[in-house]
Amino acid sequence: MTAQDIDQQITCVQKKVSEILPEVKIRAREADRTAVFPFETMQALAQAGALDLVLPRSQGGAECDLASAQALIGTIAQADPVAALVLVNHYMVHAELRSLPSYPVPLQDREATAGKLINALLAEPDQGSASRGGLPGTVAQKTDQGWSLTGRKAYATGILALSWLLVRARTDGPEPEIAFFLIPREASGIAVLSTWDHVGMRASASQEIVLTDVAVPNDHLVFKEKAGQASNFGKVLGMWNQGLLGALYDGVVRTAVGWTENFLKERKPSNLGAALATLPAMQDVIGGIRIALDLNQTLLRSFAEAVALRDKERIQKEAVLIKVQTVDGAAGLTQSLLAIAGNAGLSARNDLERCHRDALCGRIHAPHAELLRNKAGRQALGV
Secondary structure, rough: OHHHHHHHHHHHHHHHHHHHHHHHHHHHHHHHHHHHHHHHHHHHHHHHOOOOHHHHHHHHOOOOHHHHHHHHHHHHHHOOHHHHHHHHHHHHHHHHHHHHOOOOOHOOOHHHHHHOOOEEOEEEOOOOOHHOOOOOOOOOEEEOOOEEEEEEEEEEEOOOHEEEEEEEEOOOOOOOOOEEEEEEEOOOOOOEEEEOOOOOOEEEEEEEEEEEEEEEHHHHEEEEEOOOOOOOOOHHHHHHHHHHHHHHHHHHHHHHHHHHHHHHHOOOOOOOOHHHHHOHHHHHHHHHHHHHHHHHHHHHHHHHHHHOOOHHHHHHHHHHHHHHHHHHHHHHHHHHHHHHHHHHOOOOHHHHHHHHHHHHHHHHHHOOOHHHHHHHHHHHOOO
C-alpha cells in the first residue's frame, strides 16, 4: 500500500464513522441507563473499518499513527465514550504489538485480527494498577505443551466483546520473570465476574476475570523479561494510552459544553426576559472551558508529533500534561458546566449529567495524579 492508499483508507473510515454517529449517540444514552454493553455500536464501528485501522499493513490495516487515532477516538467519544474507551485499549495494544521485531504468531492470520477486539489485562484486584509496581499475582507455569496461567485480573474493559486478551503474569520459580501472553477470549478456564457497577462508563463491561489453568501455547508468549528491571515492553502502549485517553476525555467535555451552550441559548427565565446566554457569568464559564479545550487540542497535537519524532524528553513531559490537564481535568470542566446549568444539568435525560459521570472516570486511569506529582517533586527537589 502506498502512502496515498493509506490516507484514503483512513479518510474513508472517518467518513463512515461520522455517518453512524447520530445513531451511536442515541444507543449510548440507553446503554448508560441499562449498563448493557453496546454490542451493536461496536459491530457498526467494525463494519466501518475502525477496528482494523490500527492493524499492520500486512494484515490489511492502515497502520495509522497516533494523530489519526486521536482524531477518530475524539470524534467517537463525543457520541459514545464507552465505545471510544474500548477502541483506546484496542489501539494501544496493537500499537505495542506493531513495535515488536515481528508481529505475534497468533495474530499473523488475517482472520485472527480482522474486526476482532483486543485488550491488555494488567491490573489485579489485590495488586491494583500495574503502574504502581510489584509482581502480578497471575502465575504462569511451564508445561510440556507451553504454559498454564492462573490468576485474577481487574478492569477487563469490553470483555464481553473481546476476541483476544494480552495478559501480564509472572513465571513460577525462584527467580520470577514478567511475561505477556496472547490468549483467545474463548479459551477454556476463563470466567467473567460481574463486578462492574460504576458511576461512569457504566456500559463498558470492565469486569474482573478469573483464569484457572488456562493452557497457552509457546508461540502465544509475546514477551518475557526478568522481574525488577526497566522494561522496554509496554512503552508504546503507554504513550498511545495517554494520547488516546486525552482525545477521549476532550471529546466527553465537548459534548457536555455543546449541550450546555444550547441550553443557555434556549433557556429564557421570565424574570430575566432574555436567554441565560446573555449573562456575563455564563459567558465567562463557557469561554473558560472553550479555552481549555483549545489547550487540549494543542497538547494532543504536540504529543502526537513528539511520539512520531520519538522525542523522549517531550513525550515524558507532555504525557504528564495531558493526564493532568486533559484527562483528570475533564471532571472539573463538567462540574463547572453543572454549576451554571442547574437542575437541568442533573437530569438523566440530558447529556451533561452522563458526561460528568463519565468524566469522573478519567481520574482513575493510570498513571495516577499523585504518582506524577510525587515524581515531579522528587526531580525538582533532587531527592
